[in-house]
Amino acid sequence: MDTDGAPRLARRRRRPLEQATLLLLGAAALVSVLVTAGIVITLITEGAPFFADVNVMDFLTGSVWEPVNDTYGVLPLLSASLMIAGIAALVAVPLGLGSAIYLSEYAAEPVRRTIKPILELLAGMPTIVLGFFALDSITPALQSIGLIDENQIFSALSAGIVVGLLITPLISSLSEDAMRAVPRAMREGAYGVGATKRVVAGRIVLPAALSGVMAAIVLGVSRAVGETMAVTLAAGTQANLSANPTDPMQTITAYIVAISKGEAVRGSTQYQSIFAVGILLFVVTLIINLVAVRFVRRFRTVYH
Amino acid sequence: MATDAPSLPLGDAAEVRPLRKKRPRPADAAFHAAALGAVTITMGALVWLLGAILASGLGSLDWAFITDPVSTSAERAGFNSALRGSLVLMLITITVAIPIGFAAATYLEKFAALSRSQLEGNAYARQRRLHEMEAAGATGFGVTLKRLEVRASFLWARIGPPVNRAVEVNISNLAAVPSIIYGLLGLALFVSFVGLQKSLLSGGLTLAILVLPIIIIASREAIRAVPVSIEQGAMALGATRWQAVSRQTIPAAIPGMLTGTILAMSRAIGEAAPLIVVGGVAFGTQTPSINPTEANDTPLFAMPLQIFDWADRPQQDFLDLAASGIIVLLVVLVLMNAVAIFLRNKFSRRW
Amino acid sequence: MPDSMSDSPTTTTQVAAGTGDELVTTPTASAPKRPGGSHGVVFRATDLDFYYGKARALKDVNVEIHRHEITALIGPSGCGKSTFLRCLNRMNDLIPGTRVDGRIEFHDQDLYASDIDSVDVRRRIGMVFQKPNPFPKSIKENLNFGMKVNGIKPTAERIEAVLRKASLWDEVKDKLDQDAFALSGGQQQRLCIARAIAVEPEVILMDEPCSALDPISTLAIEDLMNELVTQYTIVIVTHNMQQAARVSHRTAFFTVAGMDQGERYGVLAEHGDTEKIFTAPADKRTQDYITGRFG
Numbered sequence: 001m002d003t004d005g006a007p008r009l010a011r012r013r014r015r016p017l018e019q020a021t022l023l024l025l026g027a028a029a030l031v032s033v034l035v036t037a038g039i040v041i042t043l044i045t046e047g048a049p050f051f052a053d054v055n056v057m058d059f060l061t062g063s064v065w066e067p068v069n070d071t072y073g074v075l076p077l078l079s080a081s082l083m084i085a086g087i088a089a090l091v092a093v094p095l096g097l098g099s100a101i102y103l104s105e106y107a108a109e110p111v112r113r114t115i116k117p118i119l120e121l122l123a124g125m126p127t128i129v130l131g132f133f134a135l136d137s138i139t140p141a142l143q144s145i146g147l148i149d150e151n152q153i154f155s156a157l158s159a160g161i162v163v164g165l166l167i168t169p170l171i172s173s174l175s176e177d178a179m180r181a182v183p184r185a186m187r188e189g190a191y192g193v194g195a196t197k198r199v200v201a202g203r204i205v206l207p208a209a210l211s212g213v214m215a216a217i218v219l220g221v222s223r224a225v226g227e228t229m230a231v232t233l234a235a236g237t238q239a240n241l242s243a244n245p246t247d248p249m250q251t252i253t254a255y256i257v258a259i260s261k262g263e264a265v266r267g268s269t270q271y272q273s274i275f276a277v278g279i280l281l282f283v284v285t286l287i288i289n290l291v292a293v294r295f296v297r298r299f300r301t302v303y304h
Numbered sequence: 305m306a307t308d309a310p311s312l313p314l315g316d317a318a319e320v321r322p323l324r325k326k327r328p329r330p331a332d333a334a335f336h337a338a339a340l341g342a343v344t345i346t347m348g349a350l351v352w353l354l355g356a357i358l359a360s361g362l363g364s365l366d367w368a369f370i371t372d373p374v375s376t377s378a379e380r381a382g383f384n385s386a387l388r389g390s391l392v393l394m395l396i397t398i399t400v401a402i403p404i405g406f407a408a409a410t411y412l413e414k415f416a417a418l419s420r421s422q423l424e425g426n427a428y429a430r431q432r433r434l435h436e437m438e439a440a441g442a443t444g445f446g447v448t449l450k451r452l453e454v455r456a457s458f459l460w461a462r463i464g465p466p467v468n469r470a471v472e473v474n475i476s477n478l479a480a481v482p483s484i485i486y487g488l489l490g491l492a493l494f495v496s497f498v499g500l501q502k503s504l505l506s507g508g509l510t511l512a513i514l515v516l517p518i519i520i521i522a523s524r525e526a527i528r529a530v531p532v533s534i535e536q537g538a539m540a541l542g543a544t545r546w547q548a549v550s551r552q553t554i555p556a557a558i559p560g561m562l563t564g565t566i567l568a569m570s571r572a573i574g575e576a577a578p579l580i581v582v583g584g585v586a587f588g589t590q591t592p593s594i595n596p597t598e599a600n601d602t603p604l605f606a607m608p609l610q611i612f613d614w615a616d617r618p619q620q621d622f623l624d625l626a627a628s629g630i631i632v633l634l635v636v637l638v639l640m641n642a643v644a645i646f647l648r649n650k651f652s653r654r655w
Numbered sequence: 656m657p658d659s660m661s662d663s664p665t666t667t668t669q670v671a672a673g674t675g676d677e678l679v680t681t682p683t684a685s686a687p688k689r690p691g692g693s694h695g696v697v698f699r700a701t702d703l704d705f706y707y708g709k710a711r712a713l714k715d716v717n718v719e720i721h722r723h724e725i726t727a728l729i730g731p732s733g734c735g736k737s738t739f740l741r742c743l744n745r746m747n748d749l750i751p752g753t754r755v756d757g758r759i760e761f762h763d764q765d766l767y768a769s770d771i772d773s774v775d776v777r778r779r780i781g782m783v784f785q786k787p788n789p790f791p792k793s794i795k796e797n798l799n800f801g802m803k804v805n806g807i808k809p810t811a812e813r814i815e816a817v818l819r820k821a822s823l824w825d826e827v828k829d830k831l832d833q834d835a836f837a838l839s840g841g842q843q844q845r846l847c848i849a850r851a852i853a854v855e856p857e858v859i860l861m862d863e864p865c866s867a868l869d870p871i872s873t874l875a876i877e878d879l880m881n882e883l884v885t886q887y888t889i890v891i892v893t894h895n896m897q898q899a900a901r902v903s904h905r906t907a908f909f910t911v912a913g914m915d916q917g918e919r920y921g922v923l924a925e926h927g928d929t930e931k932i933f934t935a936p937a938d939k940r941t942q943d944y945i946t947g948r949f950g
Binding site: 418 | 746753774775777782788790800801847851853
């Protein structure tokens, strides 16, 4: 190699095999887009015929849901979904936020490292397990304190409580991440002027992490709205427009399960109706998720 | 909080006030107690849940429960059909989701980050070579192909970056779609449109779509954890980008990618909602085949489906069976997580 | 212009103001002798500009790099010396949004011509990085990889020869199947050099190869460079001026400019024989930098 007549640099080579591989990889990434497109297209094509039979306004504003009588007013299902999500939030926000504050501001590192995986265990619990827990333990407990009737098995309250437990670790984990992202200098500044832990946590860290915490709560609510198995088991299968949380109710998701359990023939109005309520569920959760994305983005612009 | 304001004016204090003794602060104590209480209640609920399940389920949990097939009688009913069904479902899900998920993650993390100007650079380079070819008087198929290639690469320079960005946003949105919606997709796509049976195959494919975004997100994180210097080191030796990524970066990321995959599978194995939508709840008493090639002719059995079927019945005996099933399901989940943690600890590197 | 450095005040100041490391093997900073053989031009950069996105990082660089010499690129942080080094083997191609204007010739061929294979460029012009970056595999596999992708058969003899060349053989000959991460930092860096020469490059680019290493390992690498230069052309970026003075035959001094227009890019202030740059710099900025008044 010690000659001045150095060999020429090679001309650019085609590497067709590599290019084909890259195209394949790109195609795989495109599958995810196809999934989204698939969801939208199938919901619409399978659900659209439903609206040929049922007026959209009647569907959205009707307060009676009786598929056997061809009466499809979705409000009972929607209000049940939202009420259970609301109860879940009432349970999960204090528990999740309290846990997050404890883990991020009070707990020593070894304690934190022990508790976090245990909470994650709860987050990874299949929802059917929580439905069982509602039937087996929460409902009897509610009966024994007299909140619901001795003979009543299903209630929105029981379902809401277990869904709340389900989303508590989600809220606590995301909120804790947001709180820990608050710069240490801010905390130290407050401690330096004689603030106590409570003041630092409540007036410095929490406001600073607020959009992250809000995102966590909103994501938790979105999860609660889409939750299926726990609410099917615990809240019942009786569509019921009621403001009383101790009543049995049927959510959107529980209705889809109830129809799917039987044999709904393709083309029947019942088959189409699960796609129609599916569209509603998809839109509702999408809106909630977009709100969460908003919060996350605002949080990021502040600290990252 | 310190409520006593320092006596003004500040500065030359006539006498030095001694430091205050510790004193109780009720508001702070209450706040601390509330935060601790939140953790305690949450953990207490978990303990209660596990205790309740063990209390109801241990009684009917024996070896026969594992080996007996499904039955309409509570005494004879076992979990075997459900276990077999879940095994086949997981095989199908993994087989479909891993190749697509890993490939998509590799593409998005390593090849999708090109800017418009860089893509245009590539396009101009191709165009120059086309001009060279034309100047040399080349004709025929090769030149036509080249012309198409140049046009395609200019087009891609324009639409590629936004497309890639949209794909990324799309994936994180998909991960937040309720699982029952995937069930509706699976029912419409695999059963109504493709014409598969309401079977283990359509159920497994539906779960594969469900876990795909989770696998992609976790794999991208694993790939990102491998330093770029490894890839650069490989390229500095005359490896192509693809060789560097496929032979150095990806092998180094594989343990992390597998860990993420196992965690995604542990989500899939507990999912009941999409399976019910796709396949209903099977009441057959036949023992499902564990041969994946017969999956399309095998009705949908799965652990969470069986648990749901039992828990949905009014008799206490079936409720106890459901608890036994839950114990088995939780044991499987714990094992999967243990494997994931083992993988992470065994192969994780400090770069 | 003094021929010998012992009577040069600049050099005295420089050694005294040094980091106090004992590695100054020669009493003066006199550059090493050039090895035999031809010293023709390998690289010629002409009016080279470099951009990261819209921001200019290098402006109007004109320099030649010669065969069988060690060329040191020195200068303050952010002066673009590493960027320039990475232009020489088209490593910057890998960073999205970068652009090269002007021309770099490698043996009179345009390195950035559209029909040049950038993969072949990197094989011919090897690179050693600032932080040792062995592959997370065995020592042997680290060496095999480059040979395999270049179609060279990785025989045991070849591995031994390469490791001997990199002065690493005696330390690792019994543990070739061991994980490369188990080696010390200095050994890892020599493994990276071995890995680079295993693919028979003509030039080795070194981007601050000793900045992550202790003084003993640094000495070993410098000795190694002195041996390697008989067969290869070496370009080294270094922060350490003693190192530049100790090992290089030719030095190029980069500095930061453009601040008065609100920009910040690197320019080549001066280049020439190391001895001249260190003893009689023509440029005021070089002089300030070398005497420690700046940077």
